[in-house]
Amino acid sequence: MKLALIAAVADNNAIGINNKMxxxxxxxxxxxxxxxxxxxxIMGRKTFDSLKKPLPGRTNIIITRDKDWTHEGVKVVHSxxxxxxxxxxxxxxxxxEEIMVIGGEQIYRQAIDRADRLYLTRVYQSFDxxxxxxxxxxxxxxxxxxxxxxxxxxxxxxxxxLVLDKA
Numbered sequence: 332m333k334l335a336l337i338a339a340v341a342d343n344n345a346i347g348i349n350n351k352m353x354x355x356x357x358x359x360x361x362x363x364x365x366x367x368x369x370x371x372x373i374m375g376r377k378t379f380d381s382l383k384k385p386l387p388g389r390t391n392i393i394i395t396r397d398k399d400w401t402h403e404g405v406k407v408v409h410s411x412x413x414x415x416x417x418x419x420x421x422x423x424x425x426x427x428e429e430i431m432v433i434g435g436e437q438i439y440r441q442a443i444d445r446a447d448r449l450y451l452t453r454v455y456q457s458f459d460x461x462x463x464x465x466x467x468x469x470x471x472x473x474x475x476x477x478x479x480x481x482x483x484x485x486x487x488x489x490x491x492x493l494v495l496d497k498a
Contacts, residue, residue, distance in 0.1 A: 339452035345460025353458035371418035378434040436462040
């Protein structure tokens with residue numbers, strides 16, 4: 332079972348500010364949906380709070396330290412290990428070959444060394460942020476696909492969809 336991380340990351344590794352993304356890229360949102368649809372997704376509670384509701388078509392697994400926290404339509408666990416074990420069970424039942432970690436910073440930091448694949452939307456600009464994607468060692472990853480996007484959806488930003496596998 333592959334463990335994959337998916338994130339949109341600025342040049343300075345910013346991924347969020349005030350529990351929101353620092354940019355609006357409709358094309359990237361469509362890409363995120365296409366890559367994650369049907370797969371179990373793992374996220375921290377703050378990331379879930381930013382979404383406000385479960386993402387449809389995916390099993391939403393929320394990691395929180397709060398033992399009393401619940402929300403309708405999601406599965407709640409209290410560690411990354413428990414989240415991965417649950418996601419693997421669900422993926423096996425559903426015939427998925429990949430489970431997805433979708434954020435935020437703390438969850439990415441815990442999961443990066445265990446990941447087999449990274450789906451990165453690399454946004455070619457720096458942004459103010461208070462949440463950052465971990466630095467990746469380029470020696471440990473090999474690019475298996477890239478699609479460069481030039482200012483689509485009336486956005487002045489250029490970005491690339493990168494898929495990296497652990498070397």
